Amino acid sequence: MRPPVEVCVFLLSLLAPGVLYTLNNVPALQEPLPILGIGMVVLGSLLLLLLFIVRHKTTLDPLFYVFAEFSFTCLVGLTNALEQDGFISNFMGFYLKKGEPHLSTAYAVMMSYWEGVVHFVLFLTMIRRMFTRKSYRSLGLLWAGSSIAHQLVHVPGVVIGKYGSSLRPAFWRNVPFFLVPFWAAFLLFSRPRETPIVTADKIASEQKKSLLSRPVDLLLSLLLLGAAAFSAFRGFVVLDCPLDTCFTYIYQYEPYLKDPVGFPRVMMLAYLFYALPLLAVMLCGLNTPGCSWMLDWTLFFAGAMAQAQWCHIGASLHSRTPFTYRVPADKWWPVIGLNVLLAAAPALLALRCHARPAYFMKPVPKGEANHKKKKN
Template identity: 75%
Template structure:
């Protein structure tokens, strides 16, 4: 009897700290190109092992190979985070010196925690549901949104921040990690979503209600408007807007926005140019009935905002961030509360979309709905 596939992936991923510890104590890894080559060989070997653990007679979703391979990287990230915070030692010294020095920054440490805990748990759950024949589309979209957000902040942040002058060849191993979530999102969005059968009467009754008679949607609309305003404001702040309010905010409330690592500046610009339009589209979907695309996009967007806010909040108070750039103690509660609300708004929107689907579904003729219901 074969062990569950999620257990195989879990055990394979646990070899990451052993590999790192072994490499860290070898004297040959003092050349940046050797570190890059070793990383390629290790990741290639992991992908080969993932391929070999799948029975040849079993038809597997291509997404499995990607997330099983990335699970190993999640454990590498978690090992780095634990070492940077002083819980363990002797694993990452060689790689930080000759591979990716930026991984010692507070923002990178928080991304490593996110990958090592949240993404890894998602991967194992997805694999479990995948081989049990259960739906995993929503969980996979949650990961795709989260991972895309992580990559479009982390990679440009390294390229424009203070670490840009110390980029090693191993940095370019991030290219497949950058492309993987985009490929996965494209794959998932191209597949039809399984929709429950809801009668036309129920859909019509739900969609006839005005916003004033949908208090949850009214509250979410106001929350989304507030999130849009906050994203626009902070975008202006990092672009050195001369308004007194912007000047006071960056020096008195969130000095982390001017940290030379580059990550907070990139994140604010990503929020301005990507999150604000998505918030506006979400607001449209809450007010115009029949927007079935909201069911997928809300999950993807929730994952993205949760990831970016986790890293931003964590880095702004982390001990590895210089004291002058951390959130001031007397402004801690308002700043953290605003940032948490920015993450919570899309999450609440995703929950609302999936607890009451009728408002977002296309009207179905009553006769057709009844016949489909009888078939079930």
């Protein structure tokens, strides 16, 4: 009897710390080009093992290979985070010296924790649902948003930050990890959405309600407006806005925004140019009946903001961030509170859309809805 595929992927992923430990103790392999080459060989060997595991499957979702390969790298990231925080040792020293030294920063440590726990659990869950013929589209959109947000900050942050002048060959392994999530997101968005059967009467009743008669939506609208204002403000701050308010905020409230590693600056610009327009569009969708795209994009956006804010909040408090760039102790509650709300607003919006989707669904003729209900 074959073990479940997700168990096989889990066991293969557990090889990552062993591979790192071995490489860390073989000096001949600890040069920039060999590190890149060995990384490619390891991922290629993993792909061959995966092909062997699923050889009996006649048809297979191409995203399986993405999830399985990324599961392995998740454990690489978790190993890095645990070593940087002093829980383990003698695994990542060679890679930080000759591969990607930026992985020792506070932002990269928090990013590695997110990958090693949240993404890893999502991958195993999606693989299980894939092989039990259950839909994993919603979980996939959460992961796609999270992964794209990670890459949009990680790669440009390395290039423009203080580590940009010392890029090693191993850095270029990030290119496929940057591109693949966009391809995966395209596949997931193009697949049919699973929506509950709701009668035409129910849809019409929900869509006739004004914003004042929908107190939850009114509160969410205010949260989205606040998140948009906060995103715009911090974008202006990192662009060196000369207003006294911006100067006071970056020096007295959130000095992490001027950390020379580059990640916080790129993140605030991503909020200004990507998150801000999405917040505005979703605010319109929350107040316009029949915007069925909200059911997908709120999940994608919630995943992106959760990942980004986890890394940002954690890095601004982490001991690997120089003391002068950490959030001051007397400003801890307002700064962290605002950042938590920025992450919570998209998550609450996604929860609202999926808990009561009738407002966002296209009107269905009553007879057709009843027919579908009886059929199911």
